[in-house]
Amino acid sequence: MEAADISADLTEVLYTKAQIEERLTELARQIEDDYAGKELLLVGVLNGALMVMADLSRELKRHCEMDWMAISSYGSGTQSSGVVRILKDLSTELQGRHVLVVEDIVDTGLTLAYLLQNLKSRNPASLNVMTMFRKPESMRSPVEVAYVGFDLPNEFVVGYGLDYAGRYRNLADVGILDPAIYA
Ligand code: IMP
Secondary structure, eight states: OOGGGGGGGEEEEEEOHHHHHHHHHHHHHHHHHHTTTSOEEEEEEETTTHHHHHHHHHHOSSOOEEEEEEEEESSOTTSOOOOEEEEEOOSSOOTTOEEEEEEEEESSSHHHHHHHHHHHTTOOSEEEEEEEEEOGGGGGSOOOOSEEEEEOOSSOEEBTTBOBTTBSTTOSSEEEEOGGGTO
């Protein structure tokens, strides 16, 4: 669905499907350059990174492998708890691999910090992060993100894989969710 289909639920559309596509194309060219001559393993973080993984991988004009982790932050609502549980682990050994973690959004960075620490202990040859969206709060996190799609305002957003209570992931655009929906 598109923002127009659920306009009553959004206070603002931040990025359209076309803008997201354009930015992903730029990032794909950068990633192709940076990983030239190296085998690339994309690690998607379910469920949010579903869309960005699908679109980024198809935009890459080179081979890559893909694997998935499913994690869940304890707690619900619109705040990150930073306590993370692995629901599904990778099927791939990371030893000696060039790993690019593909994320939907980095907010406090707590989820990512946990994930990177876990993946680093498996001795990859390199470990970097690409996120489609980043929030201002992440500036206080020591976690380094090599590729960022867009910086967002400090608002709760939905769409392009990002959900509220399981909904809105299939929104092709990204917008600010009307606080009345979660108040
Ligand atoms: P962090 O640990 O604070 O960086 O939060 C990361 C996770 O919180 C993301 O993977 C999302 O699942 C969720 N999240 C943070 N901000 C938003 C948002 O604005 N919309 C939807 N999910 C969000």
